[in-house]
Amino acid sequence: MNVIEIKNLHKTYNTSQVAVKAVNGIDLSISKGEFTAVVGPSGSGKTTFLNMVGGLDRPTSGEVFVDGVNIWELSSRKLIDFRLRNIGFVFQSYNLIPVFTAKENVEFIMQMQGWDAKKRFERTKKLMDEVGLGDRLSSRPGKLSGGQQQRVAVARALASKPKFILADEPTANLDSHSTENLLDIMERLNMEEEITFIFSTHDPRVMKKARRIVTIEDGKILSDERKEAEVAH
């Protein structure tokens, strides 16, 4: 079953001089439990593509279905709520709330979803354990390394029990050790909990870990390769 169904997606940015066709006709299906890397040179349209899939940037044309819901037909209010309940985000520059502790950053999402305090705390603890930061619950982001912050961000993305997690260049700001560590965690969550990950990257080491690599150039899919290790459903 496909979690994400993308049909003939286009995005044109109209700048003052030229119209930039950032994404120029992408069709793609992603099924539950996939671990997909979106790769391509700088400016090829990766971020634009992921933003449209994640409900952040409205396509010029085309459709995105998440579990059968055409997300760009939702009202903007409903779309925000849809993101809250169905999509997890991890950003290149972590983007944690600096005045919140690690625990509060993770909990915040659940609170907006209306979880009660006790359940919230239990799940936060569990997620923080999963990303290996069970002992840093009350640290603020400023007191954590980049790698640790990004792990908190992964825990935050997981908090909403999303249908999939989008990560735009999650390792771009990390050193190789932290990159390795983060990917291991993502891979384990993918294998053990069947979390669907879509991430973009430049880094060959990161690509190696992916089981499906979608290469984009000039806003189009150049190749779509699956590795033999792909899990059989």
Next chain:
Amino acid sequence: MIFILSWRNVWRNKLRSGVMITAMALGICAGIFSTAFYMGMADQRIDKAINTEISHIQLHKPEFLRSNEISAYIPDAEATRAEINDMEHVAGVSNRIVINSMVASAETGAGVRIVGIDPQNESATTTLHEKVVEGQYFGADRRNQIVIGQKLAEKLKVRLGSKVVITLQDVGNNITSGAFRIVGLFNTVNTMYDESNVFVLRKDLIRLTNLPKHSGHEIAILAKEIDDVEDLQKSLAGQFEGLTVRNWQEISPEMNYLNEAMDLYMYIFIVIILIALLFGIINTMLMAVLERTKEIGMLMAVGMNKGRVFSMIMVETIMLALTGGVFGVALGAFISKYFETHSIDLSLWGEVYANLGYDPFVYTSLDWMLLVNVTLMVIGAGIIASIYPAIKALSNDPADALRIE
């Protein structure tokens, strides 16, 4: 959690928020202190007017109030006085003969209100006797004694012991005059009052004017408590139907307006202070929102809806305003309370205030409701100030915001 988030965000830029909070606190403190100061001044003015000039309730013939004619006297005023004196809530009653006339010295003359009193009764009703600063408040049984204001004495160029001549019309409309010796000079600090009121003995005035022995024009009453005035006025009005019974607010409406007008002015003043501060708050919050464009974009991306973003900014703004407000209110209340018992000496400018009937030593008067109202106004200002920054925050597009490096 929005509250925790907003509160911590207030302190994110400590210097910027600190400056704003300090400005807020000082502005509010100044507003509260000024209000307490001017209210204190007004209260003192009213107290003094009641104690030395008008007392709580006055009774007159209706005709007297219209014409001030000598003939509009209350024939059995003394009996009425005695009756009222025995009533509940009454602290003192004074029966007065009041004639508008001329007083002249060897040098010059002045139009004055001549008030004929019985010193003991008057002392129970007003504090005139305490205001005598030279000589005495009527002496042993000598005829034609007069007590005048120091200011009037200066104007007439007379001194204690000098003689002045009072000229007036008697009940038969004949011009008559009498020489009076100044036995006392008073000073109530209200220059206008001091220049236009002179006091003589009622019996001397009766002899001079041929008024009936027990008559009077004005019966002034001091109640035991100002809160008794209303009840007392009612029962007096029922009992003495031929007379007009007025309370201090009716006698001197400007005293009542003084309080109300002062109150209104002070609120306008505080609102002006708040409007000035409002722009500071808007500026502070706009900077905060601008700085956090990326973070707000992130929050919207992960599913914070517009209502929550709006509340987050609004709560933060209110907290910023209220922190300053609470400090300001506390400081203002503290200072105002202190000066309720320690006077502020304005005697350097005393002359100006005295001419208007104000005491040069001001005690502040703090109304607790003011603190409540100011706090509510600060919250209101916070809400108003938050609207524009919150709209700015909402205008962020998450996709654009997240592209910011």
